Amino acid sequence: MAEYRLRRGYDIRLEGQPDEEIVQAATPERVAIKPNEFRGLKPRLLVREGDAVRIGTPLVHHKNNEALTISAPASGRVSAINRGKRRVLESIVIEPDGKNEALSFPSYELSQLAGLDRQTVLKQICDAGILALFTQRPFGTLPNPEVTPRDIFVSGFSSAPLAPNTRVMVGEHANAFKAGILAATCLTSGKVHLGLHGKGRDLSAFFVDHEKVRNHSFIGPHPAGNVGVQIHHIDAIRGRNDKVWTANVQDMILLGYLFLEGRVNPNRIVAVAGSGATSRKYYKTQLGAPLASLLEGKVIDAPVRYITGDVLSGRKQPADGFVGYHDLMVTVIPEATEPEFIGWMLPGMNKESFHRAYVGHLIPGKRFRADTRLGGGHRAMVATGYYEEVLPMDVYPQFLVKSILAEDFDEMEGLGIYELLEEDIALCEYICPSKTEMQSILRQGIAMIEKEG
Amino acid sequence: MNLIRKQFDKMRPMFEKGGKLEKLYPLFEAQETFLFVSHHRTHEGSHIRDPMDTKRLMSIVILGLLPALLFGIYNVGYQFYAAQGAGVLADNGFMPRVWIGLRYVVPIIIVSYGVGGIWEVIFSVIRKHEINEGFLVTGMLLPLIVPPTIPLWQVAVGVSFGVVIGKEVFGGTGMNVFNPALVARAFLFFAYPAQISGDRVWSALPASGLADGYNGATPLLVAANNTTGPVVEAVRSFGAETMQVADYSLWNSFLGLIPGSIGETSTLAILLGAIILIAAGVASWRIMISCVVGAVVMAFICNLAAPSDAAFVALPPLYHLVLGGFAFGVVFMATDPVSGSATNIGKYIYGFLIGVLTVLIRTINPAYPEGVMLAILFMNAFAPLIDYFVIQQHMARRLKRAKA
Numbered sequence: 001m002a003e004y005r006l007r008r009g010y011d012i013r014l015e016g017q018p019d020e021e022i023v024q025a026a027t028p029e030r031v032a033i034k035p036n037e038f039r040g041l042k043p044r045l046l047v048r049e050g051d052a053v054r055i056g057t058p059l060v061h062h063k064n065n066e067a068l069t070i071s072a073p074a075s076g077r078v079s080a081i082n083r084g085k086r087r088v089l090e091s092i093v094i095e096p097d098g099k100n101e102a103l104s105f106p107s108y109e110l111s112q113l114a115g116l117d118r119q120t121v122l123k124q125i126c127d128a129g130i131l132a133l134f135t136q137r138p139f140g141t142l143p144n145p146e147v148t149p150r151d152i153f154v155s156g157f158s159s160a161p162l163a164p165n166t167r168v169m170v171g172e173h174a175n176a177f178k179a180g181i182l183a184a185t186c187l188t189s190g191k192v193h194l195g196l197h198g199k200g201r202d203l204s205a206f207f208v209d210h211e212k213v214r215n216h217s218f219i220g221p222h223p224a225g226n227v228g229v230q231i232h233h234i235d236a237i238r239g240r241n242d243k244v245w246t247a248n249v250q251d252m253i254l255l256g257y258l259f260l261e262g263r264v265n266p267n268r269i270v271a272v273a274g275s276g277a278t279s280r281k282y283y284k285t286q287l288g289a290p291l292a293s294l295l296e297g298k299v300i301d302a303p304v305r306y307i308t309g310d311v312l313s314g315r316k317q318p319a320d321g322f323v324g325y326h327d328l329m330v331t332v333i334p335e336a337t338e339p340e341f342i343g344w345m346l347p348g349m350n351k352e353s354f355h356r357a358y359v360g361h362l363i364p365g366k367r368f369r370a371d372t373r374l375g376g377g378h379r380a381m382v383a384t385g386y387y388e389e390v391l392p393m394d395v396y397p398q399f400l401v402k403s404i405l406a407e408d409f410d411e412m413e414g415l416g417i418y419e420l421l422e423e424d425i426a427l428c429e430y431i432c433p434s435k436t437e438m439q440s441i442l443r444q445g446i447a448m449i450e451k452e453g
Numbered sequence: 454m455n456l457i458r459k460q461f462d463k464m465r466p467m468f469e470k471g472g473k474l475e476k477l478y479p480l481f482e483a484q485e486t487f488l489f490v491s492h493h494r495t496h497e498g499s500h501i502r503d504p505m506d507t508k509r510l511m512s513i514v515i516l517g518l519l520p521a522l523l524f525g526i527y528n529v530g531y532q533f534y535a536a537q538g539a540g541v542l543a544d545n546g547f548m549p550r551v552w553i554g555l556r557y558v559v560p561i562i563i564v565s566y567g568v569g570g571i572w573e574v575i576f577s578v579i580r581k582h583e584i585n586e587g588f589l590v591t592g593m594l595l596p597l598i599v600p601p602t603i604p605l606w607q608v609a610v611g612v613s614f615g616v617v618i619g620k621e622v623f624g625g626t627g628m629n630v631f632n633p634a635l636v637a638r639a640f641l642f643f644a645y646p647a648q649i650s651g652d653r654v655w656s657a658l659p660a661s662g663l664a665d666g667y668n669g670a671t672p673l674l675v676a677a678n679n680t681t682g683p684v685v686e687a688v689r690s691f692g693a694e695t696m697q698v699a700d701y702s703l704w705n706s707f708l709g710l711i712p713g714s715i716g717e718t719s720t721l722a723i724l725l726g727a728i729i730l731i732a733a734g735v736a737s738w739r740i741m742i743s744c745v746v747g748a749v750v751m752a753f754i755c756n757l758a759a760p761s762d763a764a765f766v767a768l769p770p771l772y773h774l775v776l777g778g779f780a781f782g783v784v785f786m787a788t789d790p791v792s793g794s795a796t797n798i799g800k801y802i803y804g805f806l807i808g809v810l811t812v813l814i815r816t817i818n819p820a821y822p823e824g825v826m827l828a829i830l831f832m833n834a835f836a837p838l839i840d841y842f843v844i845q846q847h848m849a850r851r852l853k854r855a856k857a
Binding site for chain 2: 012014161236238239305307311312313314316331333335336339345348351352353354355356357358370371372373374375376377378379380381382383384385388394396398399411414415416422426429430431432433434435437438439440
């Protein structure tokens, strides 16, 4: 097992970690698929309001490739199809009937999986409508089933602020996880690389003994758990045509059950974290669950922000929103309400900061309560040298951002835009004294270069 | 506190769109965010943000400047009395010296902040952006790099030139090529050389009663003008010979009890500032260290090439570090992140060349005994080029790896 020690990065010390205790969440009254969370998907609806669906019934397919579908995570009735601005398909809501009827597919023993051929595996995944569990890089889009990825990268842990311990999540699903990894080996011409947390955890649940599986251990602060960082160190993306697929632990479990049980198993664990949530645990729930089923009556009595994913690059949701397809966690933090009197002048004992200019940085072991305060006004990029300190990649984030703003395609390419997605530079955005929207700028750059590069 | 908050909330509509004073919104905003942390919330991307902002960044720099400022005030008074001989100096202790210092330094600071601040407000109103905090630093840097005797109108003209031509024409803070305070000083230096060079301007002096044989030349000027005897000896003994009580020994120069620009004389105070900046992580230690290394290396080479030990080039490296504006320039000017190199490798090159050029200009150029200002300005111009090469090399390395 190769070991990577990453020095650069930063662990934001937040209050509100989830307890490592798995509890059953309330049975969801509605579940939803949100087509606009899949980049590159041009959805064509295959169902109408009122239609009965089973687990695995395709809800939408991609206009340019009908084999690429996204299926229902529950059996029941389509209760709503929500469209946003310019008729963008926002969500397809299903009212579960509790019968859990599912389309059925061939099932296999764990030992049989590695011997399957690519076509069989790919067809079963596409038919079940869960190919979206993979993300294709560069660009972070839905995978194209016609592409044979050079390698598949799975990050076995998350280093994001307040992120759950994936070992607890895998727990009883270890077999499904292994089955997922084995199924993934059939899809690539190269290897399945598994990035594991390198320190102090029992990882035996993750180990898969197969010639196409490579384990790598990563030691270091966030973003060591980001799959983009791991790819950079294991075998970097070399250009726009060098395509790889990525997935996380839950995605692999979903994939594994499809082959072990011959059906889509939408059960999953979602951790609830953040100082805005009062019952922070790991909840047994299902794909597409509504936030209310995890959080109803369990948030503090103050304005809060609901985030699916982590605080750095998760998505803001309304209270009646739904957990996303790849999310391991839901974070609730207080909204900033009260202005803070001469805050920038005080020593800042109670402020979480990457910068030593706040005393809070120096207090060892302390955790902080963070809210949605911007903490300053937008300025031209003044400071230098900080961004590199939190990005353990051979990349100059500040120059990349400037090349995007200048729309200089050659430079974007040269500076490594193909290796990055928003989550990878989220820490740069967090620490930026000029409050630059780096993730959003990177997204614009990726969109530009995907279209025109 | 709530009272102040309510006042702001009451006044806000007047400054917002459609209000009577809508055009002056940046002024209102600056006052409000000075007292209350910006009320903005995150809306996309990272939902939480580090409390670090440019206000904090700049205020740490001001904090770092305080030791040099306080010592500068004291030293102005010290030189004032020292010029009148040992007896007068002994009669006037700490408080009178500070009082004289304040009388000279405070007006310069007021003019610098006042005039520069007006330009800032004008430009932010025209450009409709928030007032940038960068000026807090520029407005304090300029008073510390001019002689205490500078006419106030020159401060006003200089700071106007620095802010408008040095910064705003490029688009404001963050867009400027050169350090605005240095641009202001360079402008004064070339436009009004009589008030910023020679041997009479570096100390505030009484109208009469100077000690016999008083000569207010700075150590660098002494070194530049020396023709007989070893240059080290000439510098070391100069102050005492000319009845200034304190000689220009290495130790006195390090402490800063020598004539010079207000904030530049005490290497010790500047070192304290450097510690503050580095400890708080707001200035690049890479630049500081490489500047020093560059100066030492170049001074050493100069020493080897010196035609005689009387020549300026024979001045040992340590003297270059503690004399003149070198320490101040290195700690507070060269480290300006906007006009300096942005890459870590670039910072080493940039700093090293500043050190080299400073010593070169000091010792080889016959026109100016001081070189750090021009060295930094020169390297400001080259910083983007250095970064360009670093980035090109980085991209070439990436490309090579991609093809492997």
